Amino acid sequence: MISKSYNNFNERATLWLAQLGSLGLALMMFLTLGDVVGRAFNHPITGAVEVTELIMGLMIYLGVGYTTFLKGHIRVDILISNFSAKTQAILDTITGIIALAITTLITWQLFRVALAQIPNEDTTQIWELSLWPFGLVMALASILMSTALILHIFAKMLYQQKFINEIKQEFKLSNNQICLSGFSQGCMMSLNVGLTSEEKFLCIVGFSGKIINQKDLKNRIKNNTETLLIHGEADQIVSSTHLLEAKDFLIRNNVKVDTLLIKNCDHHIPIEASSTALNFILKKI
Numbered sequence: 001m002i003s004k005s006y007n008n009f010n011e012r013a014t015l016w017l018a019q020l021g022s023l024g025l026a027l028m029m030f031l032t033l034g035d036v037v038g039r040a041f042n043h044p045i046t047g048a049v050e051v052t053e054l055i056m057g058l059m060i061y062l063g064v065g066y067t068t069f070l071k072g073h074i075r076v077d078i079l080i081s082n083f084s085a086k087t088q089a090i091l092d093t094i095t096g097i098i099a100l101a102i103t104t105l106i107t108w109q110l111f112r113v114a115l116a117q118i119p120n121e122d123t124t125q126i127w128e129l130s131l132w133p134f135g136l137v138m139a140l141a142s143i144l145m146s147t148a149l150i151l152h153i154f155a156k157m158l159y160q161q162k163f164i165n166e167i168k169q170e171f172k173l174s175n176n177q178i179c180l181s182g183f184s185q186g187c188m189m190s191l192n193v194g195l196t197s198e199e200k201f202l203c204i205v206g207f208s209g210k211i212i213n214q215k216d217l218k219n220r221i222k223n224n225t226e227t228l229l230i231h232g233e234a235d236q237i238v239s240s241t242h243l244l245e246a247k248d249f250l251i252r253n254n255v256k257v258d259t260l261l262i263k264n265c266d267h268h269i270p271i272e273a274s275s276t277a278l279n280f281i282l283k284k285i
Helices: 002-040 048-069 085-120 132-158 161-171 185-196 214-220 241-252 271-284
Strands: 179-183 203-207 227-232 257-262
Touching: 002 048, 002 132, 048 132, 085 132, 179 185, 179 271, 185 203, 185 214, 185 227, 203 271, 214 241, 227 241, 227 271, 241 257, 257 271
Parallel strands: 179 203, 203 227, 227 257
Antiparallel strands: none
16 A cells, blocks of 8 residues: 555656656746847847756756656667566566666765755856755655656566465466456556466456557567556546557557546546446456
């Protein structure tokens, strides 16, 4: 329960910072435009370059947490795509731990430098803006990136297939008696685990999620478990466009999929979604 609650907090916190970073991008764009136009009339904006540099630094750190949460970083998989699924999972965990160590070091350095700037009263040269608030914001954003990495590693190492195997053993169930279901990142995990298992499951039901790294999943699909995907049209956390992308991907990989797009619904599970999912599962029993 704690990990699930913190997962939701991390998702919303990193999204909020990413949206704040988007505002920074717009501000930087208008500032640069104003400076260029001003130069044409011999009236450039004083200190535009140094402010742009500060905003650019903030943008990177404000957006990196949510990108990490969605596993949206660029991956070079020319070599590892040729390995077995088990080897890929091990390498993915190892790289996650290395990334966490590097991110932790960066976070510590950002905090150390920012706190040192307070008594020194370090400022920018032209506008004389204090530097330490920018450093602290970057450090806090870096913490959320670190926790997103921890959540991914934790999920890989302790949950997914291991949890399913424990449930199967405890209740003496087989895969065709189990429905995998999840919300948001839980949906992403359900699709990943359900479709890469050696045996088909009863079904997969996903709410407000997406398929992460389609190329990687395509190489690891081992069954065609029938799937239901439900999404809110007004979802601002995981865009509803991912529903269509997932549907197209599953169809192309011979997985039967039903979808439901709910109007005026944001990032939650309404009664309509619950009843549709229940009816879908009951038909499979």
